[in-house]
Amino acid sequence: MNARLKGSRYSRLGFALVAIAFVAAVAAPGLAPHAIDDQFPGLLNAPPTLPHVQDDAGSWHAPFIYRWQLVNQLEQQYEADRSARVPLAWFSGGRLLGSTDDRRAPLLLLGADSFGRDVFSRLLFGARISLSLAAVAAIGAMLIGAGIGGIAGYAGGMTDDVLMRATDFVMVLPAMYVVLALRAVLPPVLAPAVVFSLLAGIFAVVGAPFIARGVRAIVRTERGLDYAAAAQALGASDARLLVRHLLPAAGGFIAVEMTLLVPAFIVAEATLSYVGLGFPDPVASWGTMLHDAANIRFADFPWLLSPAAAMFVVVLGLNLALERRASGIESLR
Amino acid sequence: MTKYLARRLAFAVFLVIAVSSASLVLARLAPGDFVTASQGGQMSREAMERARAQYGLNKSLGAQYVDWIVAAAHLDFGQSLLYDRPVRDLIPERAANTAILALTAIVLATLVGLPLGVISGSRRGGAVVGAIRSASLVLLSMPPLLTSLFLVFLAARSGWLPVAGMRSAQLPAGGALLDLIRHLVVPAAAIGLPLAAMLERVQAQAMREVVDQPFVLATLARGVPRARVVWRDALKPALRPVASVYGLIIGTLLSGSFAVEVITAWPGLGNLMLNALRARDVYLVAGCAGAGAMFLAIGTLVSDLALGLVDPRGRA
Numbered sequence: 001m002n003a004r005l006k007g008s009r010y011s012r013l014g015f016a017l018v019a020i021a022f023v024a025a026v027a028a029p030g031l032a033p034h035a036i037d038d039q040f041p042g043l044l045n046a047p048p049t050l051p052h053v054q055d056d057a058g059s060w061h062a063p064f065i066y067r068w069q070l071v072n073q074l075e076q077q078y079e080a081d082r083s084a085r086v087p088l089a090w091f092s093g094g095r096l097l098g099s100t101d102d103r104r105a106p107l108l109l110l111g112a113d114s115f116g117r118d119v120f121s122r123l124l125f126g127a128r129i130s131l132s133l134a135a136v137a138a139i140g141a142m143l144i145g146a147g148i149g150g151i152a153g154y155a156g157g158m159t160d161d162v163l164m165r166a167t168d169f170v171m172v173l174p175a176m177y178v179v180l181a182l183r184a185v186l187p188p189v190l191a192p193a194v195v196f197s198l199l200a201g202i203f204a205v206v207g208a209p210f211i212a213r214g215v216r217a218i219v220r221t222e223r224g225l226d227y228a229a230a231a232q233a234l235g236a237s238d239a240r241l242l243v244r245h246l247l248p249a250a251g252g253f254i255a256v257e258m259t260l261l262v263p264a265f266i267v268a269e270a271t272l273s274y275v276g277l278g279f280p281d282p283v284a285s286w287g288t289m290l291h292d293a294a295n296i297r298f299a300d301f302p303w304l305l306s307p308a309a310a311m312f313v314v315v316l317g318l319n320l321a322l323e324r325r326a327s328g329i330e331s332l333r
Numbered sequence: 334m335t336k337y338l339a340r341r342l343a344f345a346v347f348l349v350i351a352v353s354s355a356s357l358v359l360a361r362l363a364p365g366d367f368v369t370a371s372q373g374g375q376m377s378r379e380a381m382e383r384a385r386a387q388y389g390l391n392k393s394l395g396a397q398y399v400d401w402i403v404a405a406a407h408l409d410f411g412q413s414l415l416y417d418r419p420v421r422d423l424i425p426e427r428a429a430n431t432a433i434l435a436l437t438a439i440v441l442a443t444l445v446g447l448p449l450g451v452i453s454g455s456r457r458g459g460a461v462v463g464a465i466r467s468a469s470l471v472l473l474s475m476p477p478l479l480t481s482l483f484l485v486f487l488a489a490r491s492g493w494l495p496v497a498g499m500r501s502a503q504l505p506a507g508g509a510l511l512d513l514i515r516h517l518v519v520p521a522a523a524i525g526l527p528l529a530a531m532l533e534r535v536q537a538q539a540m541r542e543v544v545d546q547p548f549v550l551a552t553l554a555r556g557v558p559r560a561r562v563v564w565r566d567a568l569k570p571a572l573r574p575v576a577s578v579y580g581l582i583i584g585t586l587l588s589g590s591f592a593v594e595v596i597t598a599w600p601g602l603g604n605l606m607l608n609a610l611r612a613r614d615v616y617l618v619a620g621c622a623g624a625g626a627m628f629l630a631i632g633t634l635v636s637d638l639a640l641g642l643v644d645p646r647g648r649a
Contacts, residue, residue, distance in 0.1 A: 172348060172633065174625035176588035177606060181356045181622055184610040185363045267476045271592045274478070275607055290482070294596070299489035308479050316474035323470075 014320025021314045025127035032121035033098045033107045036284040040106055040116040043068060045076045045301050048111040056082055063088045063097075067105035075300075111303035113289070114296050122284040123306055129192075129285040131314070133200055134265035138258045140204030145211025146247060146254060152212070153219030154242050164216065167209035175206050179268065183277045192283045199278070203268060207261045211254060218250040259322045263315040270311060286311055341637075345630035353623030357401060358394065360610070360618040366390050367414045370613040388414050390615075401616065410623075411616030415609060420620040423605070428624050430499060431594070431601035435586050437521040439579075442528035447575070449529075450536025454571070455544055455563045465533065472530035477589035481523035481596040494518050497598040520597040524589050528582060535578050539571035576640050583632035587625060602628070 024031060040046075049065040064087045066080035086105040092098055099107040109120040152163040182202050190198070222228060223246060231245050266286070272278040273287025274294065281288065286307035293304035368384045385391040389400065401411060410420040453465040475483070488494040495501065495516050504512065543549065544567050552562050591603035598604070602624055609617035 169348075172584075172626075172629060173352065174587050174622070174629050175584070176591045176603070177356075177622050177625040178352070180591075180606060180610060181359050181618065184618075185359045187364050263474075263476070267478050267592075271478055271595075274592070275595055277610075297489070299486055302486065305482060305486060308482050312474055312479055315476070316471065319470060319474050 010320050011323050014317045014323065017313055017317030018321060021127060021131065021310070021317065024124055025131050028121075028124035028128055030094065031096050032118075032124045033095055033109070034102075034118040034121040036117065036122050036125045037282050038106075038117060038121070040112060040118075042070065042116070043078075043106070043108070043112045044116045045114050045296070045304075046078050046108060046112040046116070047301075048303055049105075049108045051088060051107075051109075052085075055085060061085060061087070065099060065105060065107060067101075110306045111301070113292050113304060115292070119289070119303055119306055122289055123286075123310055126284040126286045126289055126307060127310065129196070129279065129283065130266055130269055130287070130311075133196055133203075133269050133285075134262045136196075137200040137203035137207065137265045138261045140200060141207035141211055141261055142254055142258055144204055144208035145257075146215050146250070148208065149212035149215025149250075150219050150242050150247050153216035154223060154238065154246065156220070160216070164213070167212045170206065171209045171213075173206075176268075176271070179203075179206065179272065180277065183272060189280045192279055195279050199269060199272065203265045207265070210261070211257050214253045214257065215247070215250045218253060219246045222246045222249045256322065259318050263318050266311055266314065270307070341634050345627070345634065348630055349623045349626045352626035353405075353619040354398070354402065356622035357398065357615055357619035360613065360615040361394055361397065363613065365613055367613045367615070370611070388412075401619070410620045413609070413614055413617040413620075415612040415614040415617060420616050423617065424602070424620050424624050427600060427602050427605045428628065430599065431590060431603065431628070434517070434520055434524065434594070434599055434601060435590055437517055438524035438528060438586070438590075439582070441521055441525035442532055442582075445525070446529035446532030447536050450533040450575075451540055451563065451568060451571075453533065454537030454540025455567065466537075469530035469533045472526050473534070475527055476592075477524050477527060478592040478596070480526055481520065481593045484519045484523050485596060488519050499600050520590075520593045520599050523593045523597070524586065527589070528586075531582070532575065532578065536571065536575050539574045540567060543567045543571045576636075580633050580636035580640065583636060584629060586632075587629055 046068045049068065051063045051065055052061075053063055054060055055064075064085040066082055067084065067086055068078040069081045071077050071079045086099055086101050088097055088107060089100050090097055092100075097107065099105050106118065108118050110123060111119050113119055113122070148163050148167065152160045179202050183198070186194075186198065219242070228241060228245060231241050236245070269278060269285060270287035270290060273285055274291050276291060278287050278291075279285045289304075289307040293301075293307075296304075298304045366385070367388060367390065368381050382391065389397060392400070404411065408421065410424075412418070413420050413423055416423055449465050449469070453462045453469075456462050472480075485496045488496045496519060499513065499516050500509070501512050501516075540563075544563075549562060549567055552566050553559065557566070587603075590601065591606075593599065594601045594603040595607060602621055606618065606621035606625070608614075609621055
């Protein structure tokens with residue numbers, strides 16, 4: 001059992017992927033070479049500038065890049081100016097790595113978008129919004145779900161009936177349509193902070209029933225066990241019995257459900273921003289970046305899909321991590 | 334059974350009324366209305382007031398709602414302001430397109446997911462099982478939003494398949510059906526592949542539990558060939574948990590198909606709802622939301638009934 005709980009290499013890989021995304025989001029200001037709204041007007045949809053260490057003559061140098069030169073304005077094709085090396089500077093200007101000639105030859109690790117903004121920097125800052133929104137919404141769903149499920153399972157009877165009917169009702173709603181309708185009540189363009197709290201709130205309410213139902217079932221079962229009766233006999237109040245003794249029994253279930261909700265929320269934000277009902281333009285989230293990509297022929301500019309790749313990595317990481325969780329619980333049965 | 338069915342149907346009707354009423358009220362409460370959304374600042378104040386009166390938007394919210402619900406009771410769901418057609422005609426057309434997409438995706442997911450699940454669940458490791466499991470893990474991590482972007486990217490790069498819409502402007506050689514099928518590939522695969530991965534998961538888990546049971550060993554010991562034991566004797570009981578998953582799928586199907594419809598410009602319910610919301614077309618918003626709720630209610634009901642047929646234990 002111990003070996004299985006420790007999990008496979010895959011589950012550790014999963015945790016590593018999620019950890020990388022988390023660190024990238026937290027450290028974005030130090031890692032990103034540019035700000036989210038830095039525009040390079042001559043470099044619209046420019047491809048990535050790959051760092052080189054060897055020039056065409058075959059001699060070795062500290063990491064450097066070549067400058068992009070526009071060769072076809074209409075097709076937005078660029079060619080590297082291989083005559084001059086632009087060295088990269090470490091730890092300059094409060095960031096990890098950047099070009100020494102930011103105006104003429106910026107470092108674009110994942111290319112530029114159709115406004116000439118650095119995709120890599122926006123991806124890092126976008127991770128902050130996309131991941132924190134999903135995390136806040138999942139915590140909200142946990143608080144609401146555990147509260148409702150705990151009370152319903154503990155109180156039983158009429159309270160239980162009413163609360164469970166309510167969660168059933170939310171669960172059978174066409175979630176995406178409800179989120180759309182709720183979002184559309186407010187003006188299309190709102191301050192980012194308002195959008196953030198609004199989406200987190202809606203997601204939390206839509207996600208809560210999934211937690212509430214499971215928590216209710218667990219609390220109901222646990223309430224009948226001897227330790228609950230013992231705690232009650234020792235004079236524990238209802239609230240204490242529920243919060244200190246019964247809800248912790250649902251901890252594993254809640255953790256697994258939250259791991260399932262986070263990817264769903266990341267994708268929901270991306271979908272809403274994609275259709276233009278999420279965050280307003282200058283804000284970088286993975287969804288707004290895809291929204292920008294969708295406005296042009298992204299087949300010619302594959303780097304514009306990097307937010308989709310980032311989303312895939314995070315969701316894969318969470319799924320891999322859950323693999324261990326699930327098998328751990330299974331082996332305990 | 335009749336009583337159960339009646340209760341479920343009554344709940345479905347209640348759900349549809351509640352969802353469409355709420356959407357109408359919400360869409361009406363939103364700042365701006367169809368006139369401001371469609372005309373911008375181009376019209377004079379009088380012309381805007383005339384237009385509002387024509388669309389019934391100058392009434393109070395209560396009066397508008399009462400008018401709408403009375404008409405809806407007579408199956409008249411109002412006139413779409415955006416398309417200038419009755420909502421009653423517009424919705425079935427688009428809902429049918431969504432249903433075509435959703436059904437194709439489910440069939441595709443079933444044909445791909447179930448057999449692979451049987452294979453990976455009935456064997457103890459090996460290269461084939463490893464390949465199936467990693468493929469399904471990857472696809473499970475790609476929700477329809479991502480698969481559709483990826484497939485649109487591939488199709489646009491290769492030029493093999495159309496990436497947008499449902500029909501070509503000019504009917505190509507091979508007829509309308511072939512044209513529809515070619516347009517279906519990208520959106521149906523975008524929804525179907527993640528579903529296939531999910532079905533593979535559930536089917537494999539169910540198979541693993543069944544093949545450990547003594548009756549399987551007994552059947553093998555009687556000399557029944559392995560393939561026949563797996564595909565006939567073990568498969569049947571392993572289908573029960575899978576059948577219950579279909580009920581869950583229907584919810585994700587509607588949300589997933591929304592993203593896919595928008596990305597691949599499939600003229601379905603999701604796209605219609607989005608256009609209606611953008612144009613503040615209140616009656617059409619209410620109609621779409623109601624149709625979405627109905628889609629979901631019918632889907633869950635059908636899957637619950639199907640589950641009752643497969644597994645008599647759950648019958649209420």
